[in-house]
Amino acid sequence: MQMRYRFMEEKKLLLGDEALAVGALHSGLSGVYAYPGTPSTEITEYIQKYAPEVRSRWCTNEKTAMEAALGMSYAGKRALVCMKHVGMNVCADAFVNSAITGVNGGLVVVAADDPSMHSSQNEQDSRFYGKFAMVPVFEPSDQQECYDMVSEAFELSENVKLPVVMRLVTRLAHSRSAVQFSGSRQPNALSPSSDRSWVLLPAIARRQYDALVDKQPSLEKYSESSSAIEGSGKTGVIACGIAYNYVKETGADVSILKVNRYPLPEAAVKALSLRCRKILVAEDGQPMVEQEVRGMLGSGYPVRGRLTGDLPRTGELTPDVIAEALGCALGESAGEAGTASVASRPPQLCPGCGHRDVYAALNRVAAEYPDARIFGDIGCYTLGALPPFRALASCVDMGASITMAKGAADAGIFPSIAVIGDSTFTHSGMTGLLDAVNDHSRITVIISDNLTTAMTGGQDSAGTSRFESICIGLGVEPEHVRTVVPLPQNMDSITAIIREEIEYDGVSVIIPRRECMQTLKRHRK
Amino acid sequence: MKKDIILCGVGGQGILSIATVIGEAAVRAGLFIKQAEVHGMSQRGGDVQSHLRLSTEPVWSDLIPRGEADIIISMEPMEALRYLPCLSKDGAVVTASSPFVNIPDYPPMEALDAEYDRLPNAVRVDIESIARESGNPKGANMALLGAAAPYLEILSPEQLGDAVKAVFSSKGDAVVEANLKTLGL
Numbered sequence: 001m002q003m004r005y006r007f008m009e010e011k012k013l014l015l016g017d018e019a020l021a022v023g024a025l026h027s028g029l030s031g032v033y034a035y036p037g038t039p040s041t042e043i044t045e046y047i048q049k050y051a052p053e054v055r056s057r058w059c060t061n062e063k064t065a066m067e068a069a070l071g072m073s074y075a076g077k078r079a080l081v082c083m084k085h086v087g088m089n090v091c092a093d094a095f096v097n098s099a100i101t102g103v104n105g106g107l108v109v110v111a112a113d114d115p116s117m118h119s120s121q122n123e124q125d126s127r128f129y130g131k132f133a134m135v136p137v138f139e140p141s142d143q144q145e146c147y148d149m150v151s152e153a154f155e156l157s158e159n160v161k162l163p164v165v166m167r168l169v170t171r172l173a174h175s176r177s178a179v180q181f182s183g184s185r186q187p188n189a190l191s192p193s194s195d196r197s198w199v200l201l202p203a204i205a206r207r208q209y210d211a212l213v214d215k216q217p218s219l220e221k222y223s224e225s226s227s228a229i230e231g232s233g234k235t236g237v238i239a240c241g242i243a244y245n246y247v248k249e250t251g252a253d254v255s256i257l258k259v260n261r262y263p264l265p266e267a268a269v270k271a272l273s274l275r276c277r278k279i280l281v282a283e284d285g286q287p288m289v290e291q292e293v294r295g296m297l298g299s300g301y302p303v304r305g306r307l308t309g310d311l312p313r314t315g316e317l318t319p320d321v322i323a324e325a326l327g328c329a330l331g332e333s334a335g336e337a338g339t340a341s342v343a344s345r346p347p348q349l350c351p352g353c354g355h356r357d358v359y360a361a362l363n364r365v366a367a368e369y370p371d372a373r374i375f376g377d378i379g380c381y382t383l384g385a386l387p388p389f390r391a392l393a394s395c396v397d398m399g400a401s402i403t404m405a406k407g408a409a410d411a412g413i414f415p416s417i418a419v420i421g422d423s424t425f426t427h428s429g430m431t432g433l434l435d436a437v438n439d440h441s442r443i444t445v446i447i448s449d450n451l452t453t454a455m456t457g458g459q460d461s462a463g464t465s466r467f468e469s470i471c472i473g474l475g476v477e478p479e480h481v482r483t484v485v486p487l488p489q490n491m492d493s494i495t496a497i498i499r500e501e502i503e504y505d506g507v508s509v510i511i512p513r514r515e516c517m518q519t520l521k522r523h524r525k
Numbered sequence: 526m527k528k529d530i531i532l533c534g535v536g537g538q539g540i541l542s543i544a545t546v547i548g549e550a551a552v553r554a555g556l557f558i559k560q561a562e563v564h565g566m567s568q569r570g571g572d573v574q575s576h577l578r579l580s581t582e583p584v585w586s587d588l589i590p591r592g593e594a595d596i597i598i599s600m601e602p603m604e605a606l607r608y609l610p611c612l613s614k615d616g617a618v619v620t621a622s623s624p625f626v627n628i629p630d631y632p633p634m635e636a637l638d639a640e641y642d643r644l645p646n647a648v649r650v651d652i653e654s655i656a657r658e659s660g661n662p663k664g665a666n667m668a669l670l671g672a673a674a675p676y677l678e679i680l681s682p683e684q685l686g687d688a689v690k691a692v693f694s695s696k697g698d699a700v701v702e703a704n705l706k707t708l709g710l
Contacts, residue, residue: 013552015562038564118563175561175576175587178552242587249586319590331592334612334644341636342607345628347536347571380569387629457564 023150026184031055037084040112062087076191106154125285236276399428534600550688682710
């Protein structure tokens with residue numbers, strides 16, 4: 001078979017994200033649907049760079065991405081959806097129901113989790129979503145498996161007619177290693193489904209849900225068939241995904257059940273328990289497997305892990321915490337990072353960034369109103385919560401600035417101000433703005449427009465050059481949609497406009513617009 | 526043989542291009558390699574680090590275990606000290622000497638000096654001067670790589686030079702030549 005996307009080499013140094021991207025291309029991918037989010041962004045970027053004929057334009061949010069991918073699957077072609085873990089919350093409605101409709105062309109949903117919250121607001125574990133929706137979850141442990149397991153996931157998806165989740169963690173998504181390529185296949189031909197299963201009226205949905213439940217034993221059997229126990233130590237370790245590498249790194253004399261596929265293979269877990277005196281569950285994220293294994297083996301069997309304190313309850317795993325849990329000696333180090341000589345260095349807004357001028361202006365005006373509250377959102381501008389600005393009362397989830405400002409205004413807070421970025425506004429801010437317009441809420445919304453999705457590295461933003469018309473279309477009075485250029489020399493006019501709009505008894509929108517310093521640097525090159 | 530390397534600095538200082546050069550050299554030399562990077566939020570002027578593991582044997586963990594790094598290569602003197610728990614007892618530190626101060630509570634230089642005096646195997650290098658004197662003021666990270674080269678051992682200076690040629694070839698011969706000169710190998 002002809003090799004698509006042949007690279008000069010058959011082996012390449014790739015991030016986990018990139019290995020997954022190449023694996024998807026070699027599996028005959030027809031479309032990738034995604035919203036940028038660390039640590040998942042590089043998957044889609046790689047496909048955009050190397051495979052222009054694959055549909056790959058950024059989506060407005062994870063829900064639109066998931067639904068469009070489901071549409072491509074309906075048409076018989078293979079589709080990939082990529083997002084960071086919290087994106088699973090955004091697309092959950094479509095995702096959970098895609099398990100009820102089932103799929104036609106293969107559908108793989110990549111959720112990149114961020115244990116330790118390197119760039120996130122929580123460390124939720126996407127494996128729970130797979131269990132919740134009752135679909136298979138794959139969890140590669142290294143870059144080679146990122147590549148290999150995508151094609152397997154597409155095959156399985158088409159065989160069992162279900163979406164398959166691939167769960168990555170930051171340390172795999174953003175770590176490089178050499179990846180060996182194998183064969184590739186052509187994309188599926190157009191072959192739309194004509195099955196009634198896609199119409200989830202209650203009568204059909206009940207039948208489909210029964211069918212999904214009936215598939216569960218075969219899914220577990222599938223996980224079971226690829227589970228082997230290695231080693232012969234009297235301590236057993238269930239090593240999920242990347243944790244396997246940390247266990248191997250210790251060189252400890254243990255029996256290892258490597259888990260890459262869920263539902264958890266119960267027979268393999270029981271076989272391990274019979275060989276061993278106790279079991280340590282090593283899993284990145286939340287103690288999902290640990291809880292399941294406790295249930296499988298009963299309270300008499302010693303199962304250790306995050307719930308017993310053998311491993312830290314929160315944060316990503318490291319080779320050190322695994323070594324400690326297995327009683328291995330740690331290396332002697334050159335010293336500690338002393339507090340006298342090492343200060344913390346949090347990230348900050350770039351020099352010259354327009355968000356800086358927005359916060360300078362907001363802080364100046366807010367100082368005149370003792371009860372002012374500024375509700376923030378997700379993006380670079382969240383850094384406005386840190387010194388020197390300390391401007392934000394909240395940062396919760398995509399779009400929450402506008403709706404929280406509305407609720408706070410409903411409760412009597414004045415002035416109630418929202419700060420949201422351009423890409424976050426189109427992702428999840430527009431619906432909240434419509435609520436505020438319909439309710440005549442007294443809020444001022446700042447759409448800080450830097451013409452890009454900056455935090456994740458400068459991807460296209462869905463609403464660029466259309467924000468005024470979007471806001472007016474949603475019903476904001478045209479004279480209360482104001483545009484300014486956030487620069488220090490404009491500070492007087494910007495603060496005057498903020499004052500005027502705060503004093504307006506209704507919904508007002510101010511759009512400070514100036515290009516991101518990072519993309520500007522790139523465009524000038 | 527293995528070399529575990531912590532590369533660190535402040536977001537935007539160019540540590541990832543040092544990692545790219547070493548990674549390229551390692552792949553060309555047929556070594557096993559894993560290289561964990563930090564993307565996203567911390568790249569905005571915060572502390573950044575990369576764990577780079579090179580070996581003649583397969584590498585398991587993407588992260589370097591405590592006390593096992595052979596060398597810390599740092600674009601900034603305070604940042605190097607942040608990763609001392611990773612460094613082995615007799616490991617080396619090769620760091621830029623000039624501080625990057627973008628925080629209000631940057632420690633006094635005497636506190637840094639005291640730490641460096643205690644370390645048996647640390648060198649602080651004025652990489653900006655080396656880069657400037659080699660006619661390549663933007664190549665401070667190459668000057669740092671040049672200073673760290675003798676400690677890398679698993680890769681020869683020639684292999685590093687070849688990797689610089691490969692990594693920067695798309696930017697033209699002038700850039701390659703300037704970087705090779707700053708590398709000084």
